[in-house]
Structure formats: C-alpha cells, structure tokens
Amino acid sequence: MRAWRRNSDEPASRSTVCSGGTRLAVPRPERQPDASLSGGRSLELRGVPPVVPPRKADPMPARRAHAAVEGAPDLFADFEGTPPEAGRLFVDLSVPRQEAKSCTRCPLYKDATQTVFGEGPEDAAIMLVGEQPGDQEDLHGRPFVGPAGQVLDRAMAAAGMERDKVYVTNAVKHFKFDRRGKKRIHQRPTNSEVDICRWWLDIERRVVRSRVIVALGTTAIRGITGRSPAVTSLRGKAASLPDGTRMVATVHPSYLLRMPDRMAAEAEFSRFVADLKLALKAAG
Numbered sequence: 001m002r003a004w005r006r007n008s009d010e011p012a013s014r015s016t017v018c019s020g021g022t023r024l025a026v027p028r029p030e031r032q033p034d035a036s037l038s039g040g041r042s043l044e045l046r047g048v049p050p051v052v053p054p055r056k057a058d059p060m061p062a063r064r065a066h067a068a069v070e071g072a073p074d075l076f077a078d079f080e081g082t083p084p085e086a087g088r089l090f091v092d093l094s095v096p097r098q099e100a101k102s103c104t105r106c107p108l109y110k111d112a113t114q115t116v117f118g119e120g121p122e123d124a125a126i127m128l129v130g131e132q133p134g135d136q137e138d139l140h141g142r143p144f145v146g147p148a149g150q151v152l153d154r155a156m157a158a159a160g161m162e163r164d165k166v167y168v169t170n171a172v173k174h175f176k177f178d179r180r181g182k183k184r185i186h187q188r189p190t191n192s193e194v195d196i197c198r199w200w201l202d203i204e205r206r207v208v209r210s211r212v213i214v215a216l217g218t219t220a221i222r223g224i225t226g227r228s229p230a231v232t233s234l235r236g237k238a239a240s241l242p243d244g245t246r247m248v249a250t251v252h253p254s255y256l257l258r259m260p261d262r263m264a265a266e267a268e269f270s271r272f273v274a275d276l277k278l279a280l281k282a283a284g
Contacts, residue, residue, distance in 0.1 A: 089206060089207075090203070090206075090207050092122055092207060093117075093118075093122055093203075093204065093207050093208075096117075096200065096203045096204070096207075097117045100115045100117050100173060100200055101114070101115050103115055103173065103174075103200070105196050105197070105199060106174075106192075106193050106196045106197065108172070108174035108175075108176050108189070108193060109174050111175075111176075111177070112133075112138055112174035112175045112176075113138045113139055113141075113175070114138065114141050115141075115173045115174060116133035116137050116138060116141055116142065116143055116170065116173055116174070116175070117169070117173060117200070118143060118167055118168060118169025118170070118204050119142060119143060119167070119168060119169075120163075120164070120165075120166055120167035120168050120169075121164075121165060121166075121167060121208075122167070122207055122208050123208070123209075124165060124166050124167040124208055124210055125165075125210055125211045125212065125283040125284070126161070126165075126166045126167070126210055126211070126212050126213075126214065126279055126280070126283050127166070127167045127168075127169065127204075127205070127208055127210040127212070127213045127214070128144075128152075128166055128167070128168045128169070128213075128214045128216060129169055129170065129171055129201065129213060129214065129215055129216060129220040129223060129224060130143065130144060130148075130168075130169070130170045130171070130216045130217070130220055130252060131170060131171055131172065131188070131189065131216070131217050131219040131220060131252055132170050132171065132172035132173075132174070132175060132176060132189055132219070133170060133172075133173070133174065133175045134146045134147075134148060134175065134186060134254075135175065135177070135184050135186070136149075137149070137175065138174075138175035138184075143168050143169055143170055144168055144253075147254070147257055148252065148253040148254040148257060149253070151253035151254075151256050151257060151269075152216075152253045154269075155253065155269065155272050155273050155276055156276060158273045158276075159273045159274075159276035159277045159280065160277070160280065161276050161279075161280055167204070167208050167210060169201065169204055170220075170223075171189070171194050171197060171198070171201055171219050171220050171222065171223025171224075172189045172193060172194060172197045172219070172223070173197055173200055174197075176188070176189050176193070188219065189219060191222060191228065194219055194222050194223050195222075195226070197223070198223050198226070201223050201224070205224075205245075210245065210283075211245065211246065211282070211283045211284065212238070212245070212246045212247070212248060212279050212282045212283040213241075213245055213246070213247045213248070214247075214248050214249075214250065214275070214276065214279045215231075215234075215247055215248070215249045215250070216250060216251070216252045216253065217231065217250075217251060217252035217255070218230065218231055219252075220252070221234070221247075221249055224241075224247060225241070225247075231249050231250065231251060234247075234249035235249050235250060235275065236275075236278070237249075238278060238279075238281075238282040246282045246283075248275055248276075248278050248279040248282060249275075250271075250272055250275035250276070251268070251272060253272070255268070256268055256269055256272065
C-alpha cells in the first residue's frame with residue numbers, strides 16, 4: 001500500500017485568525033492512503049459500483065434485520081423509479097421470494113409460467129448465477145433442472161462441488177422465449193431486462209453474501225457487475241469485485257449442449273470443471 005508523505009516545504013499546520021486578532025495554529029488534515037483491493041490474484045473491473053457490503057464476522061444471528069439500515073449503500077441508485085423498500089436488508093429470502101412471484105418490473109412476466117427464484121443455503125460460500133430459467137425451469141419453478149442443469153450437475157460432481165451446499169440462481173427470473181408452434185424457443189434477455197432484474201439478484205447477494213460467485217455466461221456477468229465483458233477476458237481468474245467478493249467467469253452449461261463436435265465438447269467440459277474447481281479454491 002502506498003503511503004502519503006507531506007512535502008518537506010509544506011507546513012504541518014496552518015494559522016487561522018479569530019475575532020480579536022488572535023492567531024491559532026490549526027493542524028493540517030492528514031491525507032488518506034489509497035484504498036486497495038484485497039491481495040491475491042485479482043482483476044480490476046473499472047467503473048463497476050459496489051453491489052453488496054463485504055462479508056464480516058457477525059456475532060448476532062439477526063445481523064441482517066428486516067429493516068432499513070442506516071448508511072447502507074444504495075444498490076439500486078442507477079434504476080429510475082426505485083421504491084424506498086429496495087434498500088432493505090432481510091433476515092432471509094422468504095419475503096423477497098414471495099414478493100418476486102408478483103414481479104411486473106419488466107414485460108417478461110406476461111408470458112412466463114412463473115417466477116423462478118434462486119435456491120440453496122442462504123449462507124452458501126459459493127453462488128452460481130446463470131442467465132435465465134429455461135423451458136423446464138419455467139414449468140417446475142426451480143433453477144437448473146433441465147438439460148443445462150444436468151450438465152451443470154455432472155460438472156459440479158466432477159469438480160467435487162456439492163449442489164446442496166451451493167446457492168443457485170439466475171440473472172433474470174422469468175423465461176424469455178419465442179413460441180414456434182408448440183415449442184418455446186429460448187430468447188436471450190436484453191441488457192435492459194438484465195439490468196431491471198438485477199433488483200432481485202442484488203437482494204439475493206445481500207442476504208447470501210457468498211465469498212465467491214460463479215458467473216455462467218455473459219448475461220450472468222452483466223447481472224453481477226452491470227457490465228458485459230467477454231467471458232474469455234475473465235476466464236481462468238478469480239476476479240476481485242469492489243465489495244470484496246471473488247467472481248469466477250465461465251461458460252453457461254447450455255453452451256456445451258450446442259457444440260456439434262464431440263471432442264471439442266469434451267475438452268470444453270474439462271475446462272468448465274476446472275473453472276468450478278477454481279471457484280472452490282477461491283472460496284477456501
């Protein structure tokens with residue numbers, strides 16, 4: 001950490017003239033050192049605002065009271081029309097999960113069967129964030145239970161990551177699709193839809209407060225950081241976010257399903273497993 005030094009020509013104090021002509025010596029304020037990110041291998045994401053308060057040791061179980069917290073960062077300042085309750089911290093996700101069922105913040109709710117909220121331990125050290133629910137997830141109301149979820153389960157098992165110890169969610173909570181006959185074809189959410197739904201992801205992050213977040217694809221990266229860098233620019237690193245959380249970026253498991261070449265798909269699956277192992281290592 002760089003230390004600030006006062007210039008030798010700069011006086012240690014400045015004088016102030018009070019009423020009556022009395023001159024008092026007033027010490028100059030000390031210059032503050034630069035804030036720095038946590039040590040270790042990190043990647044600075046410039047321009048990304050803090051999203052959640054850093055994990056701290058909490059002696060009281062009710063550390064996240066279901067009430068507004070004075071001085072807490074406004075995570076939703078970049079959204080227009082944000083209601084006052086957005087700044088609340090919750091004891092758990094039961095209230096947000098219930099409120100999300102009636103979410104109408106973007107038009108995606110109109111065609112989706114239901115909201116698909118995240119699931120898993122609310123003190124999980126690792127959070128997995130995907131893009132959005134698929135067809136099966138929309139019907140069952142749970143994240144990653146379709147074909148992509150099966151690939152994810154296989155990769156997690158190969159990496160030694162237990163699903164019941166990980167919090168799993170998506171950047172967008174409603175299924176966006178194009179209907180073609182009887183089929184519902186997945187459509188990628190727009191940046192605007194991802195940014196609007198970040199409302200719910202931020203709440204999940206504030207409650208769970210995982211040490212590591214695995215971003216499954218570029219949409220997940222945007223939901224986490226508010227930016228859309230390519231996965232390839234972040235992959236293979238445990239990036240340090242401004243709030244102290246580490247982020248491991250990798251591909252979405254559905255990408256592996258779309259690869260026509262079997263050998264290429266197997267090689268990519270091995271890289272995917274390696275990314276999950278990196279997340280485990282970063283989580284300690």
